[in-house]
Amino acid sequence: MARRAFLHVGTAKSGTSFLQDLWWQHRDALRDRGLLLPGRRRRDHFTAAALVKGMSAVVDDLGERDRDVWDRIVEETSAWPGDVLVSNEHFADSPAAAARAALADLGSAADEVHVLVTARDLGRVLPSAWQQRVKMGARMPYRKFLGSVRREDGDQKFWRYQDVPGILDVWSAGLPGERVHVVVVPAPGAPRDELWVRTASVLGLDVAGLDTAARRPNDSLGVVEAELLRRVNDAVPRDRRTLAYSRHVKGSFVPTALVGSAPRDSFAVPDNHVAWVEESAASVVATLRASPYDVVGDLDDLLPALAPDGRTPDQVSEAELMAAAGTVLERLGLPAASDLGAALDALAEHLLSAG
Template sequence: MARRVLVHIGTPKSGTTYLQSLWWHNRTALADRGLLLPGGSADEQFRAAAVVRDNAGVLATMDERQRGAWDRVVDEVRGWDGDALLSQEQLVEASGASASAALDRLRSVAGEVHVVVTARDLVRQVPSAWQQRVKHGSPTTLRRFFARVAKDDPDFNFWHHQDVPRILERWTDGLPPGHVHVVALPRPGADRDLLWRRTCDLLGIDDTGLSLDAPVANETLAPAEIAFHRAVNAHFRNAHLDVALSRRVKGFMEPRLGGAAPQRIALAPDVHAWLVERGDRMVDELAGAPWHVVGDLDDLRPDPEPGLGVDPDAVPTAEVLAVAEEFLAAELLARADPPAAPARAVREEDSGAAESPSRTALGRVVRRLTGGR
C-alpha cells in the first residue's frame, strides 16, 4: 500500500503540460526517490482519467485492454510503498459522484489521499482557453467566447474547468482540509522554475540532479495565426471532425510553436474589468476556505491594469494572408510530384525558364488572395 497518493486534477492551462513533461522526463529518478507515476505513461493516465470520468466519447475509441487502465493504475499504487502521483487535467470534468468513487477507490490502496489543483488568474486563462478551442475546431471570436464566460453559468465548459472552488466541492468528499492543495501559478515575470519548485515542496521532492530541460511545447499562437486558424474552422465547419484536414492544419501550426514569443493578446477594457472583478471574488473565496495553499493566492488576482497587446479579433488582413501564404506554399510543395529524373536545375536568372506547376499554382492563389499585389 502506498504511503500517499496525490491526484493532480488540473486546471487546464495552468502549467500542467510543463509539470507533466518534467515529471515523466524524470520518471525513473523520481521512483528512485520514492515517487511513483503509475501507469507507465501519460497516455495511460489519460485513459485512466477517461474511465474515472466515464467519458463515453473517449471510451468509445478505446479497446478492452485500454479500458482497464484505471484498474491497472490502482493496482500499481497498491503495490507501492512510497508516494504516488496521478496527473491528468481532464479530471476536473469529473462529476461529484465520479470523483467520490475515485477517491474511495484510492483510499483502499493508500494511507493518505490528496487532491492537488494548479490555478492561474482569469485574465490569462480566458484567452488561453479560447485559443485552445480554436485549435480544436471552433470559429468563435474571443469576444463571443467571453460573452459566454460572462454569463457565469457553472455548466458552461469554461467554468466547469476553471472555477476552482466549485471544482474542489466536487473533489474533496471526505478529505481533510490539509489534504487539499491549491498551487498558485506565479505571475508573469516570475522565475521560470518557481512553479516547479512549489510542486517539489508539496511533493517532498529534492530535485538535485534531476533534468529540468525536458522539451515542453509552447502552445501559444500569434494573433495572425489564431485568426487564420479561425478562418479555416469557419470555412470547414466540421474541420475538427475531419481527420485528414485536422492533421494538415496541425502539421502546419505545430512547427511554428515554441519560436519567438508571440504578441500578447489584448482584452477589451470591459472584458478585462469583468475578469478582474470575477477573479478577485474567486480568490477571496479560496482565501476563506480551509485548503492548503502552495505559493501566494495573490498571484491569482488579475492585474487591475490592462496590458498592451493585440486584439485577435481585429488582426489586419495582410497579416492573416501572410500566414495563409505560408500554409499554401507548404501544402502545394507537399503535394507536388517529384521529378522523374534529376534534370538540370533551372536557375532563377535563366531567361524564359518555366516555373514548376506548384509554384505557378501558388502564384495564382497568392495573387488572388492579395488582390494582385
C-alpha cells in the same frame, strides 16, 4: 500499500502540460526518489480520467485492455511503498459521485490521499482556453467566446475546467484541508521553473539536478496566428470537420507550420470584459483565502494583470493575416496565394487532405 497518493486534477491551462512533460520525462529518476507515476505511458492518466468521469466519447472507443486502466493504476498504487502521482486535467469536471468513488479507490490503496489543483489567473487562462478550442477546430471569434463564458452558456465547458472553488468542493469531499493543495501559477516574470519547484514542495520531492528545459515545442499562438487558424477553420465545410482533422491541426500543423509565422504579441481582454474578469478573479481569491486548503504561492498572482499593450484578434489586419498565411504556405511547400480568401481555402484543403 502506498504511503501517499496524489491526484492532480487540473485546472486546464494552468501549466499542466509543462508539469506532466517533466514528470514523465523524469519518471525513472522520480521512481528512484520514491515517487511512482503508475501506468505504462502518459496517456494512461488521460484514459484513467475518462474512465473515472464517464467520458463516453473516449471510453466507447477504448480497447479491452484500456478499459481497466484505472483499476490497474489503483493496483499499482497499492503495491508501491512510497508516494504515487496521477495527473490529468480531465479529472477536473468529474461528477461529485465519480470523484468520491475515485478518492475511495485511492483510499483503499494508500495510507493518505491528497488532491492537487494548479490554478492560473483568468487574464491568461481565457485567451489560452480560446486558443485551445481553435486548435481543435472551433470557429467562434474571441470576443464571442468571452461573451459566452461571461453568460455561462449551457454548452460552454470553460467553467467546468476553471471553476477553482467548485472543483475543490467536488474533490475535497472527505479529505482534511491540509491534504487538499492549491498551487498558484506564478505571475509573469517569475523563474520558468517556479511552478515545478512549488509543486515539488507539495509532493515532498527532491528535484535537484533534474533538467527543466522543455523537450516539446511551445505551440502557444500569438494573436495573428490564432486568428489565422480560426479563419482556416471557418473555411472548412461543417460536414468535413472530423476528429482526424482536429488531431492533425493540433498535433502537426500548429507546431510545425503555424507557430512563428507572425510576430508574437499579447492577447488583450476587451474593455467591456475587464470588470467581470477582475470581479471573478477577486471572488476566487477571497474564497481561497477563507478556505482550509493548503495554498502554495501568492494568491494575489490569481488577480489578472491585464496587458495594456495587447490586442484582440479582431484588431488584426488583413495584411498581417496574409503575410502569416504566405509564410505557412511556403513552409508547407504550397503555391503562393493571390489573396487572403484563396490562402485560407488552400490551407483548409491541405489540412483536410492531410487529416
